[in-house]
Amino acid sequence: MNDRSRRPQGKPYRPRRPRPDAVRELAYDALRAVDERDAYANLVLPSLLREAERKGGFDRRDAALATELVYGTLRRQGTYDAVLAACVDRPLREVDPPVLDVLALGAHQLLGTRIPPHAAVSATVDLARAVLGEGRAKFVNAVLRKVAAHDLDGWLDRVAPPYDEDPEEHLAVVHSHPRWVVSALWDALGGGRAGIEELLAADNERPEVTLVARPGRATTEELVAAAGGETLPGRWSPYAVRLTEGGDPAALDAVREGRAGVQDEGSQLVALALADAPLDGPDARWLDGCAGPGGKAALLGALAARRGAALLASEKQPHRARLVARSLAGNPGPYQVVTADGTRPAWRAEAFDRVLVDVPCSGLGALRRRPEARWRRRPEDVAAFAPLQRGLLRSALRAVRVGGVVAYATCSPHPAETRVVVDDVLRGRAGGPAVPAEWIDARPLLPGLPGLGDGPDVQLWPHRHGTDAMYLALLRRTG
Numbered sequence: 001m002n003d004r005s006r007r008p009q010g011k012p013y014r015p016r017r018p019r020p021d022a023v024r025e026l027a028y029d030a031l032r033a034v035d036e037r038d039a040y041a042n043l044v045l046p047s048l049l050r051e052a053e054r055k056g057g058f059d060r061r062d063a064a065l066a067t068e069l070v071y072g073t074l075r076r077q078g079t080y081d082a083v084l085a086a087c088v089d090r091p092l093r094e095v096d097p098p099v100l101d102v103l104a105l106g107a108h109q110l111l112g113t114r115i116p117p118h119a120a121v122s123a124t125v126d127l128a129r130a131v132l133g134e135g136r137a138k139f140v141n142a143v144l145r146k147v148a149a150h151d152l153d154g155w156l157d158r159v160a161p162p163y164d165e166d167p168e169e170h171l172a173v174v175h176s177h178p179r180w181v182v183s184a185l186w187d188a189l190g191g192g193r194a195g196i197e198e199l200l201a202a203d204n205e206r207p208e209v210t211l212v213a214r215p216g217r218a219t220t221e222e223l224v225a226a227a228g229g230e231t232l233p234g235r236w237s238p239y240a241v242r243l244t245e246g247g248d249p250a251a252l253d254a255v256r257e258g259r260a261g262v263q264d265e266g267s268q269l270v271a272l273a274l275a276d277a278p279l280d281g282p283d284a285r286w287l288d289g290c291a292g293p294g295g296k297a298a299l300l301g302a303l304a305a306r307r308g309a310a311l312l313a314s315e316k317q318p319h320r321a322r323l324v325a326r327s328l329a330g331n332p333g334p335y336q337v338v339t340a341d342g343t344r345p346a347w348r349a350e351a352f353d354r355v356l357v358d359v360p361c362s363g364l365g366a367l368r369r370r371p372e373a374r375w376r377r378r379p380e381d382v383a384a385f386a387p388l389q390r391g392l393l394r395s396a397l398r399a400v401r402v403g404g405v406v407a408y409a410t411c412s413p414h415p416a417e418t419r420v421v422v423d424d425v426l427r428g429r430a431g432g433p434a435v436p437a438e439w440i441d442a443r444p445l446l447p448g449l450p451g452l453g454d455g456p457d458v459q460l461w462p463h464r465h466g467t468d469a470m471y472l473a474l475l476r477r478t479g
């Protein structure tokens with residue numbers, strides 16, 4: 001008698017259809033949202049995690065694994081695509097996107113984690129059965145068995161061209177960046193192979209969560225005590241605390257009450273350098289012309305309050321202006337939040353003593369924070385920002401009084417968004433009159449930071465400074 005004949009009469013046979021484990025199912029849902037709806041992983045994942053925790057049976061370790069699977073799969077997508085292309089007998093663009101997402105999730109478990117290979121394959125095939133069906137699960141199984149034949153280094157030897165033959169393509173595959181991004185970052189950084197490799201590797205690391213204790217509102221000691229031991233002081237900013245074990249910043253009272261916030265040290269340094277730039281004459285009116293969502297505005301507001309200065313925080317997008325208002329709520333000194341287009345300002349010329357314009361940009365300096373961003377950006381995006389960046393800088397220079405200081409900042413190191421924009425505006429190139437202004441050497445305003453180059457502007461780097469790749473130019477209006 002075989003097993004089949006022993007089944008109780010009347011109960012229909014159902015092939016085994018195991019439930020995939022909840023962690024992988026959640027990771028797959030996040031990858032689909034990023035792929036299908038252009039969602040941002042750092043927004044979609046927390047909401048999926050909250051939902052899973054609400055339903056129960058999903059603990060902190062599950063959340064950590066799901067986060068690692070989603071972020072790692074997205075960051076390493078370029079490398080995994082090269083590996084998968086070698087294991088699939090048709091072009092990857094002919095493979096359905098949901099199947100590719102499952103394959104990439106499996107490849108990450110096999111090549112980028114310590115999950116044992118048999119567990120990585122079987123858990124991913126279970127997921128495939130549930131979300132793709134039996135036929136495609138067999139395909140997933142066959143492909144992942146091929147992927148499992150080598151470790152990551154073994155695959156890189158096979159799929160990346162030798163560095164000597166094609167350095168940019170080699171780095172693109174090994175460090176999982178689009179080739180044009182490798183090229184752009186290398187141009188901006190300069191130097192040889194070691195530096196660019198360190199930068200690309202830093203982009204693939206999960207950044208520490210850094211907090212800012214807004215001066216006069218919270219102290220770093222308070223944050224360290226509340227965070228419970230797993231912290232380090234900031235590398236450069238006296239107001240920074242690093243949560244070395246991650247942790248949940250929203251659980252801290254100071255963060256919930258807006259007295260502290262989550263803020264990369266690079267962003268803190270931009271606000272501090274503007275506040276500390278030498279100034280003759282009055283120092284009473286400060287402007288943040290591109291304030292949303294409000295991180296730098298909140299630090300500037302606290303610094304301005306200590307000096308008896310007032311801050312005007314302006315933002316074009318109404319929903320982002322609301323976020324600015326939230327981040328400034330409770331600021332101890334005078335401030336106002338307005339919704340305004342910074343290129344057609346609602347304020348008088350020469351009304352301010354210090355002005356920040358942290359302009360919209362390609363974000364190539366913050367790739368470690370947004371794992372999918374590098375695959376979404378296109379080379380033409382970089383040039384597309386330039387007219388707006390020039391317009392905002394010109395308006396900022398008109399808004400500041402003679403002798404006052406403007407800080408121009410980007411979270412991109414691309415010269416077309418940084419030095420070229422500033423030079424164009426100072427020289428009256430690219431469609432606008434020259435505004436009389438001179439450079440201020442920004443380097444002494446970032447004390448202790450190594451490798452700041454020849455100045456007068458400053459470019460920060462993740463691999464050198466542990467910050468996002470923020471750019472800062474400081475200018476003084478001269479006429």
Ligand SMILES: C[S@@+](CC[C@H](N)C(=O)[O-])C[C@H]1O[C@@H](n2cnc3c(N)ncnc32)[C@H](O)[C@@H]1O
Pocket residue numbers: 267289290291292293294295296297314315316317320340341342343358359360361
């Ligand atoms: C890089 S973000 C600023 C980040 C902000 N300084 C912070 O630290 O939270 C640039 C901001 O400029 C805003 N923006 C874009 N075009 C603008 C314009 N014409 N005038 C004013 N703000 C603008 C964007 O909506 C975005 O919120």
